[in-house]
Amino acid sequence: MIAVLRHELSIYFRSFTAYVFGAFLLVFVGIGAMIYNLQQAVANFEYVLSFVCMVFVVIVPLLTMRVIAEEKKQKTDQLLYSLPITTLQVVMGKFLALLTVYLIPLCVIAVYPLVFAQFGDVYLPTSYGSIAAFFVMGAALLALGMFLSSLTENQGFAAGIGVAVILLNYYSVTLAEYVSSTALGSVIVLWVFIILLGVLVKHITRNENLAYGVSLALMAVTCVTYYLDSSKFEGLIPEIMTKLSLFERFYTFVNGVFDLTAIFYYLTVIGFFLFLTVQSLEKRRYN
Amino acid sequence: MITVEHLTKCYGDFLAVDDLSFEIDEGHVYGFLGPNGAGKSTTMNIMTGCLSATAGHVRIDGHDIFDEADKAKKLIGYLPEQPPLYMSETPEEYLRFVGRAKGLKKGELERQVEEVIRQTKLEDVRRRLISKLSKGYKQRVGIAQALLGNPKVIILDEPTVGLDPIQIIEIRDLIRQLGQTHTVILSSHILSEVQAICDQIMIIARGKLVAFDEPQNLEKLLTGSNEIFFTTEASPQETAKILDAMEEIQEWEILKDEDLVEENAGAGKDAFADNAFAETADTAKDHGSETVFDAEDDRMETVGEYKSSQTAVAGQKVEEKEGLEPETVSVRVAIGNADSRGVCRSLFFAFAGSGRALLELSAKKASLEDVFIELTESEVPEE
Incomplete structure (x- = not known):
């Protein structure tokens, strides 16, 4: 590892990736600090971080796109498979490297509140709480990016999908307001996802019966639940979309609450995507 | 050392490796031979743990490659078909990474990296970017990588593909050297290469192991493949009588020369000429020098001369035929592993004794090439 x-x-x-990533992050933090802390003379550094969140849409895919896709393209993944290290060690090693690259600009960012504290009253606990949460949230996005990179051997594709997914996640709360919140609407959306799940199962296991079985069973369950108590589905989809948003949870920290549930949620997301990455790499041995 | 048991690998419906079993001992160079798409790379990938098997086991020194991957992989150095190199690094950096991943610590790491660089003659390019190296050097970096950690077995997948002749010779010499201290398994679809370097040859076709022996034994393997062709002026009846009287000869057949000549004179004769040419070429090869390169050169040289002379001979034959007398009979005799020179002698005296001349007499010995073609092609009709 x-x-x-x-x-x-x-x-x-x-290569330039680490520098470009760090520079991007620092430039936007600098702009944010200038707007909020200098021009508007607000003492809260956490607002800057919430402003900078948007940059993740670009810089996370930039950093993660090559992490596994390039190995596949250059066939160096064969070396990793044949070395006496496990896939988990490979994935963990890569993820820790991503974290290190991410941590370096964060160390610079961590100086900001201290500097501002010299010139006024800065409530440091919320600032550093937010920076910690910012780190964990970024880590979750990096894990997601790494997983997307493991799905393809084309860096550009990995980056494109990464931007799209993170952007959707960024706007999911805004979109949630426009999504149908009626019970029937929720059921229909759920069905679409169940069918997609079925297609995925079929693609992965190449077992049609299993795919049909899973899809039909889940559809039946939603139908039955709907007829028994349709109120359960009311507002379900917008709620799910809000819950899944990584960014929405970060704003709690910005508002001055150190939300352990959110930290736990981020760690779960990291674990989930690292697990999927390992599986995606292992799957290549079984195709 | 390596035990492969009932290895099977399917890609969807396609059966790439079909119930493959073999055992490999320590300290030889093994050649894994087969046409493209025979399942060589797949087998090697499974043996090194890069790919899973649909069924069957691979054990390296008693350690299963999947259940005890860590122990098993430490015993193997693998160079895949395309050397797995990071283009943005120098050979030195790359080898350090691989060494570390193989669990080498500081002092030992430096020592081994130096050693493999020396062994693979990478001293001149050690600080150049891998992306700027020639194919031959890249291949050597790949081999150097496989040597790190001093594994007992080195598996090389088509190590000489895409190299120029000088590089090929260099890599072969390197492999020969390695064979003195390691067990080396290399795959190739080039027969002469395997024949030149390997102590043992495994021939694989359509995912099945069709032969596994020393090169010399493989030539013997094809029983009934040694043949003698002769043409005599005796009539078919006389020929049958003479041949039946000979103890050495069990199996023979008269080639339907007449049909060929009469029906479609040109085409038939050409076919015959080609056939005869092939025989002579092969005989030439057997008499030829040790290496296959030379033998092939011989063959090439023979092409022109022989073909023209054959056509001339065949032409004469036709004229003789049209002028009724004398009738000739061509016979093929299968002699198995018997001494072809002895049989030729007896044939000569037997026919001479009956007052009939032998107009042509040639012995054809099975070469490794025949074995290869026979083994890899013979199963086509069955499928």
Whole structure:
């Protein structure tokens, strides 16, 4: 794992990715600090972070697009498979390298509140609480990006999908307001997702009966629940969309609450996507 | 050392490796030979843990490649078909990474990296970017990578593909050297290469192991493949009588020369000429020098001369035929593993004894190439 970590870091710092990532983040934090803290003379550094969140849409895919896709393209993944290290170690090594690259600009950012504190009253706990949450949220997005990179051997594709997914996630709360909140609407949307799940199951397992079985069973369950108590479905989809938003939870920190549930949620997302990445890499051995 | 048991791999409906079993001992160079798409790479990928098997086991020194992957993989160095190199690094950096991943610590790591660089003669390019290296050097970096950690077995998938002749010779020499200290398994679809380097040859066709032996034994393997062709002026009846009287000869057949000549003179004769040419070429090859390269050169040289002379001979034959006398009979005799020179002698005296001349007499010995073609092509009709 350490070998993979060191190797990945040397690749990031040899190419421009690590620098571009850090520069992007720092430029936007700088602009944010200028607007909020200097021009508007607000003492809360956390507002800057909430402003900077949007940048993740671009810089996370930028950093993660090559992480596994490139290995596949250059066929170096064969080396990783044949080395006496497990896939989990490979994935963890790569993820820790991503975190390190992300942590370096954060260290610079962590100086801001201290500097501002020299010139006025800055409530440091909320600032640093937000920076910590900012780190964990970024880590969750990096895990997501890494998973997307493991799905393809085309970097551009990985980046494109990454931007789209993170953008959707960013706007999911706004979109949730426009999504039908009626019970029937929710059921229909659920059905669409169930069918998609069925297609996915079929694609992965190549077992049609299993795919049909899973889809039909889930559809039946939603139908029965709907007839028994349709009120359960009211507002379900907007709620799910809000719950899934990584960014929405971050705003709680910005408002000065250190929300452990959100931290736990982020850690779960990280674990989930690391698990999926390992599975996606393992699957290549079984195709 | 390596035990492969009932290995099977399906890609969807396509059966790439079909119930493959073999065992590999320590300290030889093994050649894995087969036409493209025979399942060589798939087998190697499974043996090194890069791919899962649909069924069957691979054990390296008793460690299952899947259940005890860590222990098993430490015993193997693998160079896949396309060397897995990071283009943005130098050979030195790359080898350090692989060494670390193989669990080498500081002092040992430096020592081994130096050693493999020396062994694969990478000293001159050690600080150049891998992306700027020639194909031959890239291949060597790939081999150097496989050597790190001092594994007992080195598996090389088509190590000489895409190299120029000088590079090929260099890589072959390197492999020969490695064979003295490691067990080496290399795959190739080039027969001469395998024949030149390997102690043991495995021939694989359509996912099945069709032969596994030393090169010399493989040539013997094809029983009944050694043949003698002769043409005599005796009539078919006389020929049958003479041949039946000979103890050495069990199996023979008269080639339907007349049909060929009469029905479609040109085409038939050409076919015959080609056939005869092939025989002579092969005989030439057997007498030829040790290496296959030379033998093939011989063959090439023979082409022109022989073909023209054959056509001339065949032409004469037709004229003789049209002028009624004398009738000739061409016979093919299968002699198995018997000494072809002895049989030729007896044939000569037997026919001479009955006052009939032998107009042509040639022995054809099975070469490794015949074995290869026979083994890999023979199953086509069955499927």
